[in-house]
Amino acid sequence: MSAASEGLLERLARIWEGVDHPFLIHPAGNLTFADILGQPPVDLTSVHRGDVVALIGDFDARSVHTLLRLFDLGAIVVPLTAATRAQHDYFLETALVDTVIDAAGVHRRENRHLRPRTHPLLEELRNDETAGLILFSTGTTGQPKAILHDLDHFIRRFDRPNPGLRALSFLLFDHIGGLNTLLQALFNRRVIVAPSGRTVDAVLDDCRRHGVEALPATPTFLRMLLLSGAVPQGVPETIRLITYSTERMDQPTLDALCALLPDVEFRQTFGMSELGIMRVASKARDSLFFNLGGRGVETRTVDNVLWIRTPARMRGYLNAPSPFDSEGWYNTGDIVVERDGFYKVTGRADDVINVGGLKFMAAEVEQAALALDAVLFAKAVGRDNPLTGQHVELLVQPVPGANLDTAELKAQLQQRLPAHMMPRRLRIDAVPVSHRYKLV
Amino acid sequence: MTNDEAAAIVQAVIASVLDTDANGIDQDTPLIGGQAQIDSIKLVEVCLALEDRAEQLGFEFDWTSEATLSRSRSMFRSVGALAEVFAKQAGGGK
Numbered sequence: 332m333s334a335a336s337e338g339l340l341e342r343l344a345r346i347w348e349g350v351d352h353p354f355l356i357h358p359a360g361n362l363t364f365a366d367i368l369g370q371p372p373v374d375l376t377s378v379h380r381g382d383v384v385a386l387i388g389d390f391d392a393r394s395v396h397t398l399l400r401l402f403d404l405g406a407i408v409v410p411l412t413a414a415t416r417a418q419h420d421y422f423l424e425t426a427l428v429d430t431v432i433d434a435a436g437v438h439r440r441e442n443r444h445l446r447p448r449t450h451p452l453l454e455e456l457r458n459d460e461t462a463g464l465i466l467f468s469t470g471t472t473g474q475p476k477a478i479l480h481d482l483d484h485f486i487r488r489f490d491r492p493n494p495g496l497r498a499l500s501f502l503l504f505d506h507i508g509g510l511n512t513l514l515q516a517l518f519n520r521r522v523i524v525a526p527s528g529r530t531v532d533a534v535l536d537d538c539r540r541h542g543v544e545a546l547p548a549t550p551t552f553l554r555m556l557l558l559s560g561a562v563p564q565g566v567p568e569t570i571r572l573i574t575y576s577t578e579r580m581d582q583p584t585l586d587a588l589c590a591l592l593p594d595v596e597f598r599q600t601f602g603m604s605e606l607g608i609m610r611v612a613s614k615a616r617d618s619l620f621f622n623l624g625g626r627g628v629e630t631r632t633v634d635n636v637l638w639i640r641t642p643a644r645m646r647g648y649l650n651a652p653s654p655f656d657s658e659g660w661y662n663t664g665d666i667v668v669e670r671d672g673f674y675k676v677t678g679r680a681d682d683v684i685n686v687g688g689l690k691f692m693a694a695e696v697e698q699a700a701l702a703l704d705a706v707l708f709a710k711a712v713g714r715d716n717p718l719t720g721q722h723v724e725l726l727v728q729p730v731p732g733a734n735l736d737t738a739e740l741k742a743q744l745q746q747r748l749p750a751h752m753m754p755r756r757l758r759i760d761a762v763p764v765s766h767r768y769k770l771v
Numbered sequence: 772m773t774n775d776e777a778a779a780i781v782q783a784v785i786a787s788v789l790d791t792d793a794n795g796i797d798q799d800t801p802l803i804g805g806q807a808q809i810d811s812i813k814l815v816e817v818c819l820a821l822e823d824r825a826e827q828l829g830f831e832f833d834w835t836s837e838a839t840l841s842r843s844r845s846m847f848r849s850v851g852a853l854a855e856v857f858a859k860q861a862g863g864g865k
Contacts, residue, residue: 359841389861537775686812687811687812715834715835716815716818716820716834716835717834717835717840717847718811718812719811719812719815722812722815722819750812751812755812755815755816755819756819
């Protein structure tokens with residue numbers, strides 16, 4: 332039987348036949364594929380091809396089983412978690428959800444029949460008779476955007492086997508990265524380990540106990556890891572790969588890690604829900620330059636801003652205009668330096684600060700602050716004023732236990748920054764970190 | 772707050788930003804233009820320090836919004852002009 336005509340559940344059952352190791356090691360209990368297949372099925376008789384179905388769940392046997400069955404039914408699935416409950420009404424309305432499945436059961440949304448509405452992109456997907464996926468962005472400004480993906484595109488990358496490493500994962504059920512991790516594991520008989528906590532000690536302990544080989548992290552976590560003194564002795568020998576993403580990594584942190592952990596590979600990841608999953612390759616383990624690959628992925632720069640075109644891109648937003656140009660290119664908003672076909676992100680297009688006509692990146696000011704021993708986090712912003720166009724304001728969070736006052740900070744920064752880049756207001760306080768992408 | 776009280780605050784803030792004494796600064800001291808002893812980025816610092824001072828005094832000093840600028844295009848002309856806007860926003864300005 333060809334893969335195309337075979338259902339997902341059937342296909343995965345064949346992959347896991349005779350294999351009894353779990354695909355998920357979880358503090359609340361491990362999960363095998365047999366656990367998924369052994370689930371009493373949720374009654375989906377009222378769900379039809381093309382229906383939009385919100386599934387409020389997590390990485391548990393019932394949710395995963397139901398998710399796979401909904402895909403096989405050709406539904407357009409909106410995976411949600413209880414953590415975003417306060418926003419569910421908005422999500423259900425925006426995604427034009429027909430049916431909600433939660434722990435209590437299957438609920439058809441009756442009020443929808445009073446105001447029948449649809450969206451051209453949903454109709455397009457229905458006409459193509461493909462299942463879909465709707466994910467919500469977690470932007471800090473404005474309402475979350477409803478991102479519609481074609482499931483066929485999302486699944487196609489799993490046609491080719493890719494054994495991979497035993498990885499730690501924070502398992503975001505409502506996030507493209509989390510679903511990708513789940514499907515990678517299921518299609519390739521991989522093992523994912525859910526951590527029991529987010530502190531350096533908890534993560535290292537879980538890695539040690541479960542023989543984790545790949546650790547996805549953020550630059551913030553890696554800075555904390557260096558400060559904790561756990562490198563290199565406290566880092567388990569099983570770890571072969573550390574990936575970092577979501578914020579800009581600084582070269583001194585990467586250099587320090589590369590020197591202290593000579594046997595570990597370091598790799599940058601880069602992705603956005605709008606573009607699906609892309610393959611990222613770092614130029615070298617100690618390099619912040621990377622390139623993007625994967626089937627049909629193209630890149631180019633326009634005024635130093637990175638643009639990407641990929642066949643795995645979303646169909647569009649349900650509640651915002653298309654971000655693609657007429658040829659399907661997407662403006663990432665990331666300012667990059669290009670060298671030999673590799674890119675290094677130096678900032679965001681909207682992070683450019685212009686003081687009296689002199690332009691620089693907020694990140695350059697942050698890096699100068701981060702280079703000081705007493706500084707843990709730094710956030711620089713450009714603020715408009717009528718005198719110099721903009722000026723820099725800097726918020727700094729000191730390393731725990733460090734004595735740092737604004738006068739000393741100012742004196743130190745003055746030695747490292749030209750006058751126009753000097754922060755004109757300095758604050759020492761906790762630097763807020765957005766809650767979900769900054770995982771570890 | 773009177774204009775004179777505001778002028779005293781502005782003079783003290785300028786002296787502190789320029790790290791000098793306030794004696795040579797009066798209401799006619801220019802803030803912008805060829806005669807000004809203070810450059811534009813230092814003037815930004817002065818305004819930010821006035822924001823902080825205003826916060827201590829319980830009001831918000833707005834020197835960046837279009838509304839404020841269109842009401843007083845010349846607020847950065849001299850110490851006295853800046854003080855007048857500061858006093859007005861403090862709820863005085865006599």
